[in-house]
Amino acid sequence: MKRDNDAELQFPDNIRRTKQREEVFRLLAAASGPMSAVDIYNQLLQSMTDGNFAMSTVYRVLAVFEEKGYVIKSAPSGSDMSYYEWCRGQHRHYAVCLKCHRMIPLKRCPFENAALDAAEDFTITGHKLELYGYCKGCSTKSNVYK
Amino acid sequence: MKRDNDAELQFPDNIRRTKQREEVFRLLAAASGPMSAVDIYNQLLQSMTDGNFAMSTVYRVLAVFEEKGYVIKSAPSGSDMSYYEWCRGQHRHYAVCLKCHRMIPLKRCPFENAALDAAEDFTITGHKLELYGYCKGCSTKSNVYK
DNA sequence: CTTACTGCAAAGGATTTGCAGACTA
DNA sequence: TAGTCTGCAAATCCTTTGCAGTAAG
Numbered sequence: 001m002k003r004d005n006d007a008e009l010q011f012p013d014n015i016r017r018t019k020q021r022e023e024v025f026r027l028l029a030a031a032s033g034p035m036s037a038v039d040i041y042n043q044l045l046q047s048m049t050d051g052n053f054a055m056s057t058v059y060r061v062l063a064v065f066e067e068k069g070y071v072i073k074s075a076p077s078g079s080d081m082s083y084y085e086w087c088r089g090q091h092r093h094y095a096v097c098l099k100c101h102r103m104i105p106l107k108r109c110p111f112e113n114a115a116l117d118a119a120e121d122f123t124i125t126g127h128k129l130e131l132y133g134y135c136k137g138c139s140t141k142s143n144v145y146k
Numbered sequence: 147m148k149r150d151n152d153a154e155l156q157f158p159d160n161i162r163r164t165k166q167r168e169e170v171f172r173l174l175a176a177a178s179g180p181m182s183a184v185d186i187y188n189q190l191l192q193s194m195t196d197g198n199f200a201m202s203t204v205y206r207v208l209a210v211f212e213e214k215g216y217v218i219k220s221a222p223s224g225s226d227m228s229y230y231e232w233c234r235g236q237h238r239h240y241a242v243c244l245k246c247h248r249m250i251p252l253k254r255c256p257f258e259n260a261a262l263d264a265a266e267d268f269t270i271t272g273h274k275l276e277l278y279g280y281c282k283g284c285s286t287k288s289n290v291y292k
Numbered sequence: 293c294t295t296a297c298t299g300c301a302a303a304g305g306a307t308t309t310g311c312a313g314a315c316t317a
Numbered sequence: 318t319a320g321t322c323t324g325c326a327a328a329t330c331c332t333t334t335g336c337a338g339t340a341a342g
Contacts, residue, residue, distance in 0.1 A: 018296095021297090054330085056334080059332060075223060081332090127272070128275070128276045131268070164322065166295095198323095202308075205308070206308090206322080227306060227307090283300070
């Protein structure tokens, strides 16, 4: 059931392998949604009982992955930091919970190949869609603010 | 032709009037698209020949406007700062130029009231859509990167 | 062995906050 | 006048960068 995401993902072979990069890759490959640099850093601190990890290394590794096109970086409204996701071929869209900030992937892109009569004189190369609201857990807790 | 945006916009009467707030309001009301706090600050420095304006005041005024629901704050991908727009009733979507970062408003929301079979167990309260690409001026300059 | 990568610490840029004085209602 | 708002400067938070040591190919 999780074969689509797990089994096929491999560390890219046009990037120098280091322990740090492999660790970041492993986390992103196993993640179900985008992670922040801090998320990654904290998880690495736990799993890495040996050497130390620097926050700056996380950012640098992510920058390399993004530059090579293996990682997508995004900054949802409401949160003031960036989130990173391993690129699994086709783009993804998310429903972002206004309370816990979890990003829940949509099952498909609501646009597909529909011709958008968007702005004139504009060459569209991509798009980003986020739905905002409350996830199952948060919507039942009733303390919905703003 | 510009009546829709200009003539009807008025300073909200449930907010204390100060010169600074009126100035920020005036700029946002006259703007054709979202402005950053720095944009606002710079324009204010020019028009305000008398007193001084503090960057922090701009942020505080914007925060009040947003809190009261008069201003929408957004953070497009590619830029690392937020943009603010006076809320004109219905929400807007934008085409964001990857080069000059201009945000060009779309003529209509591509969703309208279509039922999105989005994520299950998720209560949608809003959404955000951005198209990325190149505006007329930038696409003809051919130096398209990334 | 050479070049690229990492950890550490310090720097940067956008945004926020503490505080005393200024202004609105 | 009472309470809110502002300017200034310092502080935060996330992210980036300089530098010297370390590891990959």
